[in-house]
Amino acid sequence: MVMTYDKVNIAPMLAEDLEAVLQIERASFVAPWSQQMFEDELRLSQSQTFVAKNEDRIVGFICFWTLPGELQILNIAVDPSVRKRGIASDLLRIVLNLAEEKKVREITLESRASNGAALSLYRKFGFQICGRRKGYYHEEGEDALLLILRR
Numbered sequence: 001m002v003m004t005y006d007k008v009n010i011a012p013m014l015a016e017d018l019e020a021v022l023q024i025e026r027a028s029f030v031a032p033w034s035q036q037m038f039e040d041e042l043r044l045s046q047s048q049t050f051v052a053k054n055e056d057r058i059v060g061f062i063c064f065w066t067l068p069g070e071l072q073i074l075n076i077a078v079d080p081s082v083r084k085r086g087i088a089s090d091l092l093r094i095v096l097n098l099a100e101e102k103k104v105r106e107i108t109l110e111s112r113a114s115n116g117a118a119l120s121l122y123r124k125f126g127f128q129i130c131g132r133r134k135g136y137y138h139e140e141g142e143d144a145l146l147l148i149l150r151r
């Protein structure tokens with residue numbers, strides 16, 4: 001399955017994509033997922049990860065779980081050198097289309113309260129803040145915001 005959007009091709013992540021995904025992960029987060037965490041996701045039946053490719057280069061990814069009635073986005077990141085070009089929007093769009101196909105009524109995710117770029121991306125897609133987990137990111141004691149998009 002390969003789906004083509006304006007800027008990138010989006011396809012399910014393969015084991016051979018892991019190194020490029022890890023590089024983006026490490027460039028994107030203070031407490032990045034480990035290789036083992038991505039490998040665990042690849043094995044889980046409810047988990048899917050899609051990568052965005054520009055020609056042959058992986059430029060972003062999104063990882064999510066599909067649960068009964070709910071789709072939960074666990075991780076999304078775009079290579080810092082190609083941000084603000086609509087790649088995260090393309091990745092989100094494909095996941096929202098999938099949610100619609102599967103008649104999922106709620107799409108949920110968590111974001112750091114200080115992550116302005118992510119929060120404005122989610123707001124643009126209609127997500128609303130529905131909760132706060134105090135001190136969830138224990139490294140800095142930062143709160144997590146819970147966001148939901150109801151269909």
Ligand SMILES: CC(C)(COP(=O)(O)OP(=O)(O)OC[C@H]1O[C@@H](n2cnc3c(N)ncnc32)[C@H](O)[C@@H]1OP(=O)(O)O)[C@@H](O)C(=O)NCCC(=O)NCCS
Pocket residue numbers: 028029076077078079082083084085086087088089090110111112115116117118120121122124
């Ligand atoms: C958040 C992130 C995934 C956005 O990726 P992106 O490909 O640059 O996003 P897009 O180009 O699709 O942007 C879509 C919208 O998001 C918002 N946005 C994206 N980057 C932004 C920034 N730096 N500041 C403010 N708003 C921003 C804007 O509303 C933008 O719409 P616009 O272009 O019409 O202004 C990217 O910044 C990233 O990888 N950050 C590090 C990892 C991360 O924080 N992941 C989210 C965890 S919850």
